[in-house]
Amino acid sequence: MFKRFLTFGAALFLLGLSGSALAAAETVTLSVPSMYCSACPITVKKALQRVDGVEKVAITFESKEAVVTFDNAKTTVAKLRDATANAGFPSLLKEQASRS
Numbered sequence: 001m002f003k004r005f006l007t008f009g010a011a012l013f014l015l016g017l018s019g020s021a022l023a024a025a026e027t028v029t030l031s032v033p034s035m036y037c038s039a040c041p042i043t044v045k046k047a048l049q050r051v052d053g054v055e056k057v058a059i060t061f062e063s064k065e066a067v068v069t070f071d072n073a074k075t076t077v078a079k080l081r082d083a084t085a086n087a088g089f090p091s092l093l094k095e096q097a098s099r100s
């Protein structure tokens with residue numbers, strides 16, 4: 001009985017592993033040079049949050065940067081850049097950081 005439980009647990013664990021291998025959270029830093037006042041980040045943040053697969057958006061107005069965490073099975077950096085450009089704020093990929 002206990003052994004059976006262990007096998008079941010191992011199967012679940014493996015399923016979990018393969019799932020996370022398919023969809024990885026990825027964090028990138030986008031440079032958004034055209035944010036010129038403190039209201040701009042709100043527009044940029046909303047545009048990024050509307051993209052399917054985006055999990056977290058943190059914008060720093062002072063450095064004109066947007067740090068975006070997204071599911072790379074659902075979206076791409078190109079789509080993120082499209083989203084900010086469509087909102088009137090073209091962005092550049094600054095840093096492609098950790099896959100967590």
Ligand SMILES: [Cu+2]
Pocket residue numbers: 035036037038039040041
């Ligand atoms: Cu502004």
